[in-house]
Amino acid sequence: MTRSVRDEDPDRLYTLTGGRSRSNAKEFDLVTLVVSECDPVAGMQSEHATILRICRSPTAVVELASDLNLPVSIVRILLGDLLAAGRITARHPQTATGAGSFPDPDILKQVLVGLRNL
Template identity: 35%
Template sequence: MSAEAIPLHPAEETGFVRPYAITGGRTKANYALELETLVSTREAAVMAVPDQIEHQQIMEQCRTPHSVAEIAATLRVPFGVARVLISDAADAGLVTVHRTITGDEGAEAHLMLMERVLSGLRRL
């Protein structure tokens, strides 16, 4: 039987893998990751080479802090997939997830952030 007769898997044929296949179908992150949550590569992990290519890309991008939204856009994956990937990278000690303002403790600061974002959008 020749190699031409063996049908290719759709992902091999198109080079496209469904985003949730990257996370093994998982949709829950272990961290509270909002759009604006900043992520940075841990100094101790700079020399580490993770197995998953997406983790390598996250580490490379986050040498300077980036938001979850920026990471999702760079990886070209939905926000939920990015959250799981970032959470996995944080669990592996590759990146640091910086704390964001949540709940009643920062309601006023959160509102100020939203107003700044809205103002920036209006200037566009």
């Protein structure tokens, strides 16, 4: 049985982020695509290493949060660390109707909830 994000130990989340509650990186919204630029290295935080493995192909932030079973806010902090270290790149997906139109964030949140309920 998998643990719910709501049941996550706050101390663990605090430890994962080094006590930070917000990311300095503004680049990450739910649909930002993340791609790893290197392989994990020995001694790296396990969540960072997992992100690098998952992101060998472009992966959306919302997908990472689901795969890691972590809140998006925590994943954004971890991604900010990796971006600052040059270990990932981040970009917004191109849409057929133009770069300025993205899916409604509320719909994406509903999709994420639906995926988690599967």
